[in-house]
Amino acid sequence: xxxxxxxxxxxxxxxxxxxxxxxxxxxxxxxxxxxxxxxxxxxxxxxxxxxxxxxxxxxxxxxxxxxxxxxxxxxxxxxxxxxxxxxxxxxxxxxxxxxxxxxxxxxxxxxxxxxxxxxxxxxxxxxxxxxxxxxxxxxxxxxxxxxxxxxxxxxxxxxxxxxxxxxxxxxxxxxxxxxxxxxxxxxxxxxxxxxxxxxxxxxxxxxxxxxxxxxxxxxxxxxxxxxxxxxxxxxxxxxxxxxxxxxxxxxxxxxxxxxxxxxxxxxxxxxxxxxxxxxxxxxxxxxxxxxxxxxxxxxxxxxxxxxxxxxxxxxxxxxxxxxxxxxxxxxxxxxxxxxxxxxxxxxxxxxxxxxxxxxxxxxxxxxxxxxxxxxxxxxxxxxxxxxxxxxxxxxxxxxxxxxxxxxxxxxxxxxxxxxxxxxxxxxxxxxxxxxxxxxxxxxxxxxxxxxxxxxxxxxxxxxxxxxxxxxxxxxxxxxxxxxxxxxxxxxxxxxxxxxxxxxxxxxxxxxxxxxxxxxxxxxxxxxxxxxxxxxxxxxxxxxxxxxxxxxxxxxxxxxxxxxxxxxxxxxxxxxxxxxxxxxxxxxxxxxxxxxxxxxxxxxxxxxxxxxxxxxxxxxxxxxxxxxxxxxxxxxxxxxxxxxxxxxxxxxxxxxxxxxxxxxx
Numbered sequence: 001x002x003x004x005x006x007x008x009x010x011x012x013x014x015x016x017x018x019x020x021x022x023x024x025x026x027x028x029x030x031x032x033x034x035x036x037x038x039x040x041x042x043x044x045x046x047x048x049x050x051x052x053x054x055x056x057x058x059x060x061x062x063x064x065x066x067x068x069x070x071x072x073x074x075x076x077x078x079x080x081x082x083x084x085x086x087x088x089x090x091x092x093x094x095x096x097x098x099x100x101x102x103x104x105x106x107x108x109x110x111x112x113x114x115x116x117x118x119x120x121x122x123x124x125x126x127x128x129x130x131x132x133x134x135x136x137x138x139x140x141x142x143x144x145x146x147x148x149x150x151x152x153x154x155x156x157x158x159x160x161x162x163x164x165x166x167x168x169x170x171x172x173x174x175x176x177x178x179x180x181x182x183x184x185x186x187x188x189x190x191x192x193x194x195x196x197x198x199x200x201x202x203x204x205x206x207x208x209x210x211x212x213x214x215x216x217x218x219x220x221x222x223x224x225x226x227x228x229x230x231x232x233x234x235x236x237x238x239x240x241x242x243x244x245x246x247x248x249x250x251x252x253x254x255x256x257x258x259x260x261x262x263x264x265x266x267x268x269x270x271x272x273x274x275x276x277x278x279x280x281x282x283x284x285x286x287x288x289x290x291x292x293x294x295x296x297x298x299x300x301x302x303x304x305x306x307x308x309x310x311x312x313x314x315x316x317x318x319x320x321x322x323x324x325x326x327x328x329x330x331x332x333x334x335x336x337x338x339x340x341x342x343x344x345x346x347x348x349x350x351x352x353x354x355x356x357x358x359x360x361x362x363x364x365x366x367x368x369x370x371x372x373x374x375x376x377x378x379x380x381x382x383x384x385x386x387x388x389x390x391x392x393x394x395x396x397x398x399x400x401x402x403x404x405x406x407x408x409x410x411x412x413x414x415x416x417x418x419x420x421x422x423x424x425x426x427x428x429x430x431x432x433x434x435x436x437x438x439x440x441x442x443x444x445x446x447x448x449x450x451x452x453x454x455x456x457x458x459x460x461x462x463x464x465x466x467x468x469x470x471x472x473x474x475x476x477x478x479x480x481x482x483x484x485x486x487x488x489x490x491x492x493x494x495x496x497x498x499x500x501x502x503x504x505x506x507x508x509x510x511x512x513x514x515x516x517x518x519x520x521x522x523x524x525x526x527x528x529x530x531x532x533x534x535x536x537x538x539x540x541x542x543x544x545x546x547x548x549x550x551x552x553x554x555x556x557x558x559x560x561x562x563x564x565x566x567x568x569x570x571x572x573x574x575x576x577x578x579x580x581x582x583x584x585x586x587x588x589x590x591x592x593x594x595x596x597x598x599x600x601x602x603x604x605x606x607x608x609x610x611x612x613x614x615x616x617x618x619x620x621x622x623x624x625x626x627x628x629x630x631x632x633x634x635x636x637x638x639x640x641x642x643x644x645x646x647x648x649x650x651x652x653x654x655x656x657x658x659x660x661x662x663x664x
């Protein structure tokens with residue numbers, strides 16, 4: 001992956017797979033606290049938020065490119081503990097890739113609250129493999145330790161140098177962290193004959209300052225935390241809205257796969273060189289692909305057969321060593337092993353489709369909507385999916401995630417890694433995202449489609465009987481289709497006890513005392529069919545008598561309310577996914593009761609979402625119906641007043657009651 005100067009404490013786990021190397025600057029004596037640490041330690045924290053656990057007094061990274069293309073990273077970091085919870089911020093570790101990086105040195109120091117200085121020996125440092133998550137094996141490692149005397153007021157510092165021969169020429173800098181950073185510098189040091197192109201995503205946090213001998217400096221001071229710690233409702237991942245600087249450098253010596261020039265076209269061409277011939281089918285792949293499409297003549301049916309195989313029969317397992325962070329394995333190896341990571345699955349899909357005469361290529365995206373921006377070319381993406389080219393005159397059938405490139409070519413965007421999203425659709429995390437279409441000289445940024453609400457739907461139907469003592473019993477049927485059904489599809493893979501517990505937790509949001517029987521799910525593996533959930537339920541004390549009156553809630557179950565707050569809104573609004581929710585409940589009334597009052601109907605349409613509901617009496621029963629439609633996934637902060645109006649409307653309707661009257 002690209003060299004990344006990441007928000008240190010916030011993205012350490014991610015940094016293990018991203019960060020690389022940078023500059024040759026003499027280190028101070030490792031057995032005593034150097035003067036630059038003591039100087040930084042004198043920085044005042046009086047203006048730092050009282051809620052901050054710790055503050056970064058200095059974060060300094062320098063990337064130096066040698067005439068032979070070697071890239072060296074030099075880092076200095078100083079942190080001060082402000083509250084007891086800040087101790088976790090003083091873990092001093094350097095990340096590196098064991099197969100390609102050389103960690104030249106790592107020195108760590110601390111100054112206790114009493115002013116006593118400490119210089120732990122290098123041999124006390126721990127060197128560990130990082131937690132790989134979905135990775136079966138990765139060459140990512142960390143080395144370091146937590147220095148002594150880490151109490152409130154203490155200082156922790158480190159300095160390290162790491163080098164590598166890179167395979168890409170994009171340096172990524174994201175200023176700021178999840179704690180305040182009082183001074184942060186990034187320096188680029190280029191030899192004669194080298195140039196660079198720098199692009200900010202979002203508002204530039206710093207302007208370049210030209211220094212002597214090919215050095216360029218960017219500096220940011222007095223940064224507040226990138227992340228608000230009070231859980232802003234309906235907010236995107238807050239790193240996605242943070243400014244980011246991408247620096248593409250080039251010179252006489254290039255990487256083994258050529259140089260990127262800072263535009264999407266060159267990034268796509270670079271990736272094609274990196275993955276050259278890895279998506280070619282061998283005889284085994286060709287035979288399997290032809291077997292899958294045998295007897296199928298329609299384009300969609302043929303492509304779906306191959307895509308469903310790669311989606312369902314090839315396990316997600318990541319093995320990333322060196323260039324393997326970006327370069328896929330050969331399709332033949334992936335097919336033989338029947339496993340691979342996201343780029344491997346997209347590569348195998350391309351090879352299998354090629355074997356039956358269909359072209360497919362790669363799409364680089366990020367699972368956090370907004371991380372990639374079409375106006376800021378970058379290698380920042382963390383996920384790879386597929387773009388399947390449609391025939392020129394073909395009318396897409398049940399293919400909803402289609403984009404048209406500037407070339408006029410149409411592509412179905414499909415993620416073979418996402419095992420529970422139907423073919424022809426796209427998981428909601430990616431919808432509305434910018435992405436890189438890898439297409440040779442036609443490589444370009446594209447906007448992934450936002451699916452229509454009806455392609456992502458839930459319909460709940462129920463017939464209930466209310467008893468005179470307030471007990472409610474009945475049968476519930478729930479149908480889900482599209483990406484929204486993936487939660488229940490995944491749940492179906494668990495045992496019955498786990499499934500029952502999950503349903504109970506969901507119903508407990510709406511009912512106090514209840515008992516569920518006969519839970520069953522159908523079509524759980526058939527992604528092209530609606531998933532069906534059915535169960536019977538008995539809820540005690542659903543209606544509580546007050547004299548001759550009963551108050552009951554027509555909206556028996558199915559909570560759609562949203563958490564909002566009254567604070568000024570700064571962050572954009574993330575509504576998650578488009579969706580169409582419809583409820584249709586009938587509550588038969590006990591003999592001797594009549595309806596005295598019903599909730600007023602609701603009709604609200606705000607453009608990005610609509611909500612309607614109605615309660616009426618039919619054949620001695622209350623019939624409640626509602627439809628909730630979400631048409632957009634992202635909104636600017638200025639629409640928060642409308643979002644709050646929607647939330648209040650939904651909450652009021654969900655809690656509204658009908659009043660029943662008992663005959664004397």
